[in-house]
Amino acid sequence: GNSVTQMEGPVTLSEEAFLTINCTYTATGYPSLFWYVQYPGEGLQLLLKATKADDKGSNKGFEATYRKETTSFHLEKGSVQVSDSAVYFCALYTGGFKTIFGAGTRLFVKA
C-alpha cells in the first residue's frame, strides 16, 4: 500500500546550519508529494509541493525535489533560523482524495 517514511526526530541545529529531512515513499502510480509544517500551537500549513518527477518545490528558502528513481522527496534549507523550529510532515497524494502523512520530524533550531 501507499506509505511515507521520514527520518525520526528531533533534529537539533544551530542557527544558519544546513537542514536535510529525509522522506521516502511507496506508492502506486504517480503521486503528488508535499511537505507540511506545524508551528507550535498552530495548524498544519502547506510548505511546498511537487506534482511530477524531477519537479522542485520551494518556499521560504526550503526546497525538495521529487526523485522517482529513489522514491524520495527530501526537504532542505541552506540556512535555518530559530523561527523554523516546528514539526515537518512529508505527505503523498495518489488520487482518491486521500493524503498519506509521515509521522513527522521535529526540528529545534538554537540561537
Added chain:
Amino acid sequence: GAGVSQTPSNKVTEKGKYVELRCDPISGHTALYWYRQSLGQGPEFLIYFQGTGAADDSGLPNDRFFAVRPEGSVSTLKIQRTERGDSAVYLCASSGEADTQYFGPGTRLTVL
C-alpha cells in the same frame, strides 16, 4: 480570506459521553476531510466529503464515529460512547484543488 475554522479548540469529556466537533471549511471548497492526529504521529485519514456526501469513510475506526455535512459546507464529526483511546487532535481540512488541502487548527479531545 478566512481559513478553515474548528470548534471547540479543546474538549474534555468523560468516558462514555457523546461529543460533536465542528468544522467550517474555506468558502467555496467542495471537498472536506477529517483526520485524527495522535501524539507524535502524522494525521490519519478518517473521512472525506465531496459536497454533502461522504465519498470515502474508510478511515473511520468503528461505528462510534460518524460525520455529516448536510448542506455541503459545515461538517460535524460525532463520537458516541467515547473511550480514552479516542483522545487526540481532530483535524479538518478543505480543498478546492484535487491534491492540496488547507487545514484548520484542530480540536484537542481529551477523554478522561
